[in-house]
Amino acid sequence: MPVDFNNSIIHAAAILADADTLIRDGAIWLQDGKIAAIGNWEDLRRRHPELPACSTGHSLITPGLINIHTHLELGYLRGKIPGPAQFPQWVCNLFALSPPPERLSQTITDSVQRGTEECLQYGVTAVGDITRYPYLTRKALGRSGLRGISFGEITAMGKARHHLQERMTLAQTPAEDADARFGIGLSPHAPYSVEGPALQSIVRHAAAARQPLAMHLAELREETDFLRNFSGPLGHSWTLRRIIDVWDNHIPTFAGGPIRWADHWGLFNHTMPLVLAHVNYASDDDIRLLAGRSHISVAMCPRTRHYFGHDKAGPHPCLAMLAAGVRVCIATDSAASSPDLNLLAEAAAAHGELPSLPFSTLFRMMTQWPAAAMGLHAGCLAPGRWADLAVFPMLQIHHTAEDATADLIERHPPARAVMMGSQVVSGRLDG
Numbered sequence: 509m510p511v512d513f514n515n516s517i518i519h520a521a522a523i524l525a526d527a528d529t530l531i532r533d534g535a536i537w538l539q540d541g542k543i544a545a546i547g548n549w550e551d552l553r554r555r556h557p558e559l560p561a562c563s564t565g566h567s568l569i570t571p572g573l574i575n576i577h578t579h580l581e582l583g584y585l586r587g588k589i590p591g592p593a594q595f596p597q598w599v600c601n602l603f604a605l606s607p608p609p610e611r612l613s614q615t616i617t618d619s620v621q622r623g624t625e626e627c628l629q630y631g632v633t634a635v636g637d638i639t640r641y642p643y644l645t646r647k648a649l650g651r652s653g654l655r656g657i658s659f660g661e662i663t664a665m666g667k668a669r670h671h672l673q674e675r676m677t678l679a680q681t682p683a684e685d686a687d688a689r690f691g692i693g694l695s696p697h698a699p700y701s702v703e704g705p706a707l708q709s710i711v712r713h714a715a716a717a718r719q720p721l722a723m724h725l726a727e728l729r730e731e732t733d734f735l736r737n738f739s740g741p742l743g744h745s746w747t748l749r750r751i752i753d754v755w756d757n758h759i760p761t762f763a764g765g766p767i768r769w770a771d772h773w774g775l776f777n778h779t780m781p782l783v784l785a786h787v788n789y790a791s792d793d794d795i796r797l798l799a800g801r802s803h804i805s806v807a808m809c810p811r812t813r814h815y816f817g818h819d820k821a822g823p824h825p826c827l828a829m830l831a832a833g834v835r836v837c838i839a840t841d842s843a844a845s846s847p848d849l850n851l852l853a854e855a856a857a858a859h860g861e862l863p864s865l866p867f868s869t870l871f872r873m874m875t876q877w878p879a880a881a882m883g884l885h886a887g888c889l890a891p892g893r894w895a896d897l898a899v900f901p902m903l904q905i906h907h908t909a910e911d912a913t914a915d916l917i918e919r920h921p922p923a924r925a926v927m928m929g930s931q932v933v934s935g936r937l938d939g
């Protein structure tokens with residue numbers, strides 16, 4: 509049974525309430541799963557001497573981290589496809605390593621369960637999880653205590669287009685968590701696996717159901733050639749096109765790259781949350797299309813970029829996106845391309861690639877911004893917000909929020925404990 513600290517005060521040597529606010533000798537009053545008050549320990553104690561209190565000692569409490577783009581069901585592939593990898597071959601390997609039908613259910617369920625435990629181990633309390641097997645993964649997510657959105661993944665192209673309706677219905681399999689901690693979303697997979705008219709139908713379907721969307725977009729430079737005339741490594745010559753025989757002559761072409769293609773088929777008109785995974789390749793014109801639309805977020809996955817060698821083509825266009833007002837978040841993607849689900853380690857990798865990005869911004873990219881992107885009352889520690897928080901070991905006293913975020917990201921340690929609502933769901937508060 510999780511230990512419950514409802515209507516208690518917890519203390520820490522320091523609390524990073526958000527990317528700009530460090531409270532030394534801080535305390536949080538937890539009530540009914542939310543934060544009732546946050547501030548200085550002595551002040552809060554003096555005002556509420558009647559409340560039980562627990563100290564986390566020499567630790568730093570932060571908001572629970574939020575991983576906006578992952579595929580927990582692919583956990584069984586960890587370390588199975590050594591990098592650096594070429595994307596088209598990597599997808600073929602992914603297919604070749606799929607579990608046989610008799611082991612599928614157990615493999616997927618185990619992967620999600622282990623993935624959720626690993627999230628908590630690294631202080632992650634909410635995820636945007638992509639799934640091809642929602643009838644399996646949503647049960648495991650519901651048992652995990654995490655929050656977030658489960659995006660049902662859909663492919664629809666060529667001869668498979670008549671499956672679109674049934675695939676959308678499957679992707680909307682209801683969540684099974686009793687307290688509805690997971691919302692349901694749809695995920696049209698990518699420009700090379702979902703044709704334009706199908707994307708348009710999915711957007712309309714999600715709009716009618718008021719559901720969020722997530723899509724892999726502009727992850728690969730080769731998407732442009734594919735959309736133009738089905739040339740390049742994602743086109744006719746791709747081994748996968750022979751394995752999955754869906755090709756026909758009615759798939760529309762598009763000149764102008766994946767971001768304009770997505771705009772053409774109405775993706776950006778979706779007014780519910782929309783997460784664009786990767787966006788490794790974007791021109792200034794592309795970025796202008798995304799700017800000023802507060803429902804759109806980009807999920808940058810630094811270690812997956814490195815695994816596929818996209819960092820060799822130059823840094824992620826993150827800085828231009830942020831300057832244009834596009835919300836960028838940090839995510840891990842799956843264990844098939846990233847070593848683990850340590851979101852702070854992804855932020856450290858992002859810092860290596862983009863050293864001018866302040867640590868406080870990197871911290872915002874895995875707390876406040878993904879919370880806003882997914883509509884979660886989390887991402888910062890303030891009265892009225894959910895009491896989802898992570899407790900990290902602290903080696904030194906920090907004087908500013910920037911110092912605390914820098915130290916946390918550079919060390920990227922596992923969390924010592926995690927609370928969801930007022931319950932300890934991983935580790936121990938008192939160390």
Ligand SMILES: [Zn+2]
Nearest residue numbers: 724785841842
């Ligand atoms: Zn992905």
